[in-house]
Amino acid sequence: MTQFALPAFDLPAFVTATLAEDLGEGLAGGGRDVTSESVIDADARFSGVMDSRDAITVAGLPIAAAFFRQLDPAMEVELLVDEGAQVAPGTNLMRLTGNARAMLTAERSALNTVQHLSGIATMTREYVDAMGGHATLLDTRKTIPGLRHLEKYATRMGGAKNHRMGLWDAAMIKDNHVLVAGGVGPAVARARAAAVTQIICEVDHLDQIEPAIAAGAHHLLLDNMGPDMLRDAVAMVAGRVPTEASGGVNLKTIGAIAASGVTYVSVGRLTQSAPAADIGLDFSPL
Numbered sequence: 641m642t643q644f645a646l647p648a649f650d651l652p653a654f655v656t657a658t659l660a661e662d663l664g665e666g667l668a669g670g671g672r673d674v675t676s677e678s679v680i681d682a683d684a685r686f687s688g689v690m691d692s693r694d695a696i697t698v699a700g701l702p703i704a705a706a707f708f709r710q711l712d713p714a715m716e717v718e719l720l721v722d723e724g725a726q727v728a729p730g731t732n733l734m735r736l737t738g739n740a741r742a743m744l745t746a747e748r749s750a751l752n753t754v755q756h757l758s759g760i761a762t763m764t765r766e767y768v769d770a771m772g773g774h775a776t777l778l779d780t781r782k783t784i785p786g787l788r789h790l791e792k793y794a795t796r797m798g799g800a801k802n803h804r805m806g807l808w809d810a811a812m813i814k815d816n817h818v819l820v821a822g823g824v825g826p827a828v829a830r831a832r833a834a835a836v837t838q839i840i841c842e843v844d845h846l847d848q849i850e851p852a853i854a855a856g857a858h859h860l861l862l863d864n865m866g867p868d869m870l871r872d873a874v875a876m877v878a879g880r881v882p883t884e885a886s887g888g889v890n891l892k893t894i895g896a897i898a899a900s901g902v903t904y905v906s907v908g909r910l911t912q913s914a915p916a917a918d919i920g921l922d923f924s925p926l
Contacts, residue, residue, distance in 0.1 A: 644702035764798025
């Protein structure tokens with residue numbers, strides 16, 4: 641299996657910390673799986689199959705594999721589908737063979753990860769499909785602390801494009817920045833003077849568009865505008881900078897929003913509200 645890697649994400653540290661939390665390391669009486677140790681022989685071996693119970697878009701299988709291999713380096717792991725694959729209910733996703741205690745101890749951490757990331761990827765794919773080929777779907781910074789890189793990976797598996805990864809890679813001038821700076825023009829001008837290379841400016845009203853562009857904004861976030869107003873905004877921008885619709889976006893509204901002519905549509909609920917995918921893992925003694 642190709643080594644799974646994400647920029648700025650430490651997979652071994654994530655696996656170690658997650659297992660340590662479940663095992664209660666550092667707590668009185670912790671550091672062990674008391675159930676598996678008391679019930680399962682140390683040399684017992686299991687085979688196992690992870691499968692989807694619903695139609696899902698898959699994300700996180702290589703991470704799940706890392707949990708099992710952390711506790712049993714000799715664990716045989718076969719990934720049966722590709723990341724980003726759309727699969728039907730009942731599809732086998734992963735096959736395992738190895739130490740039974742290791743499988744049982746790693747099971748919940750592995751499943752939690754795949755269920756969460758596949759849930760995000762599945763919702764993302766639903767939104768991409770609802771856009772009907774118009775615009776590009778973006779995620780946001782509305783992520784669970786500590787899981788941003790994984791959650792944004794999952795949106796990519798669902799067909800979205802990552803927006804800002806954090807506070808460092810682009811300026812996002814929003815209403816509070818505008819309030820303090822005295823307007824969109826002065827706010828953007830300050831960012832340009834600071835040599836910021838990517839400046840996104842939120843506009844709530846059509847009359848803010850020209851000042852933002854004139855001051856040097858590279859990207860306009862059109863906040864809480866309906867389809868008609870978005871079309872007017874796109875016409876005013878006339879292709880000078882990319883446009884992004886944000887706010888009030890759900891599966892019922894995104895089709896009309898995307899068809900308004902905007903470049904992007906951003907949706908916070910992809911990472912903020914996606915339900916876990918229904919994925920199971922069944923073991924058999926060898």
